[in-house]
Amino acid sequence: MKKKSNILSIVPKLKEKKHRDLEDDSKPFTVREALEQALLRLDDKDSNISSANKLLIISLDDTDDGYYNTSFTQANMKMSECLALIEIMKTEFLYYMGRIK
Numbered sequence: 001m002k003k004k005s006n007i008l009s010i011v012p013k014l015k016e017k018k019h020r021d022l023e024d025d026s027k028p029f030t031v032r033e034a035l036e037q038a039l040l041r042l043d044d045k046d047s048n049i050s051s052a053n054k055l056l057i058i059s060l061d062d063t064d065d066g067y068y069n070t071s072f073t074q075a076n077m078k079m080s081e082c083l084a085l086i087e088i089m090k091t092e093f094l095y096y097m098g099r100i101k
Contacts, residue, residue: 056082
């Protein structure tokens with residue numbers, strides 16, 4: 001059985017977006033499509049990730065009823081930086097969902 005996972009990427013900065021539920025802003029990408037979009041944005045000089053020198057990808061496999069498998073891939077990051085980025089993104093997710101102001 002081939003493993004599947006879901007990846008949600010949020011790139012805009014807090015001050016560039018107003019409150020909104022993430023579900024309203026996320027598109028029904030497949031994992032491959034999400035990664036291809038990220039690669040296109042990485043090559044786009046006007047993108048806010050085009051100058052990124054570090055990367056963290058987190059994946060979730062929830063295809064087995066009641067069980068979850070997670071994994072991550074990183075580029076040029078220490079574990080402490082991964083944790084710090086996850087905390088920052090957690091705050092941004094809560095902001096986008098209107099849970100914090």
